[in-house]
Amino acid sequence: MRQGVILLVVVMMSGLAFTLSSPPGIAYPDHFPTTAYDFRAHPLDSAKVQLGRRLFYDEILSADGTISCASCHSPYNAFAHTDHDLSHGINDQIGTRNAPALFNLAWSTSFHHDGAHHSIELQPLAPISHPAEMGSSIGDIVRRLSEHAQYRQAFSESFGDSLVTGERVLKALAQFQLTLVSAGAxxxxxxxxxxxxxxxxxxxxxxxxxxxxxxxxxxxxxxxxxxxxxxxxxxxxxxxxxxxxxxxxxxxxxxxxxxxxxxxxxxxxxxxxxxxxxxxxxxxxxxxxxxxxxxxxxxxxxxxxxxxxxxxxxxxxxxxxxxxx
Structure with missing residues (x-):
């Protein structure tokens, strides 16, 4: 099994220096509180982060291959969406709520407008399974990814073998989203x-x-x-x-x-x-x-x-x- 590689994040934003903080994984300034997410138990891994990034932008997660996470969470809108009051999904369906922005999630202990999930690893299940959003299931996603040679290789690089599981899909998505730190205003x-x-x-x-x-x-x-x-x-x-x-x-x-x-x-x-x-x-x-x-x-x-x-x-x-x- 490949040894995990902690993703080191040291960036410069608008003249403000960010250095790696404890716990390891993401960088944030001194005036930020300690993260709620336990990075010591679940350190970031560069390969998993990149796999999660790829999954986040891939329409393969939706039932008809037309909607990705980024369809409602655009990076140019701080991972929110400005074209619609409410989220849009497969078959031109309209959801029931405005798509929230995604950043500084490592400090969150609940997710969605109603706090339906308390784990960032489980949060994607809601939009994935919502019939008016992605209209899919984690089982269908595992099947589709398992049939994709490049994804099997990416899972092998991230987890040590090519087995695609629902837990690994959700873990990778969470790893990417945890890197979305907005602290340079x-x-x-x-x-x-x-x-x-x-x-x-x-x-x-x-x-x-x-x-x-x-x-x-x-x-x-x-x-x-x-x-x-x-x-x-x-x-x-x-x-x-x-x-x-x-x-x-x-x-x-x-x-x-x-x-x-x-x-x-x-x-x-x-x-x-x-x-x-x-x-x-x-x-x-x-x-x-x-x-x-x-x-x-x-x-x-x-x-x-x-x-x-x-x-x-x-x-x-x-x-x-x-x-x-």
Whole structure:
């Protein structure tokens, strides 16, 4: 059996140096917390990461060979999707929720808008099996990959033999997604003392800390928990959030709190993609019935100015996790 090779990640982003942190596997700056994912028990392996990257972009995972993970999670949109309010799948079907952005997943302990999965290795099962998304099954995927000589070789290089299993497919996909670290925005440079906020950005930062930080806790800009966003239920989708998983009435209309990083790339916003502009989101929170945010139009502009400092262009255009050539 081939010995595992830890993937060492040392990159430079916008003048901000990232060095390999403990636990080994991915690089992130000092102002980030410790990862939730246990890299000591499951270290990254360069061959597995590249296999997962290839699988992520391959339509072979879908029932009719037309949809890949990247179809709804484009690298140029911080691994979200801006063409549709809701995800699109095989046979031109439309899903029930907006495709969430994929980054900083090593700090997550639950996945999907409703937290249906608590393991990044199991998370892909939901879109793979959803009839309006990939419409497939892990068994069918194993069969298709096993018939593919190049994939058998890739599994041999990654796992020591050419056997394709569902566990290995999910492991490889997870390994790739764990490398998607967004931590090189202007905000991060400011935290590292490499840059400074403008006057308006600083005003927005102070307003953000007053009104937004409880749910969108920095530096990840999410607590990873669930909250009610105050939106009226779409009577077509009838999406009641986490309650649809737990069946608990107290979980009605609870949705996972998204990160606010890379908002310029991840519109439309909210679990159903109903808002296309940040200003619409802020107006909603300023006017909602429960716990409204008492912010003026000028203060909303200040908050937007701060939120734009969370854009990580180097992450979005990083060729190392783009389409494999």
């Amino acid at each position: 202007k905000y991060d440079r400011v935290q590292a003392g490499k840059d400074t906020f403008s006057v308006q950005e600083q005003k927005g930062y102070q307003l953000f800390q007053t009104y937004c930080n409880d749910c969108h806790f920095e530096p990840l800009f999410t607590t990873g928990g669930f909250a009610r966003n105050g939106l009226r239920v779409d009577t077509t989708l009838n999406d009641f959030g986490r309650m649809m998983i737990t069946a608990l009435p107290e979980d009605s209309l609870l949705f996972k709190i998204p990160s606010l990083r890379n908002l310029s790339y991840t519109h439309p916003y909210m679990h159903d993609g109903r808002f296309r502009k940040l200003r619409q989101v802020l107006k909603h929170y300023a006017s909602r019935d429960v716990r409204p945010m008492p912010i003026s139009a000028n203060e909303q502009s200040d908050i937007v100015a701060f939120l734009l400092t969370l854009d990580d262009r180097d992450f979005v255009f990083n060729r190392n996790h783009g389409f494999p050539h």
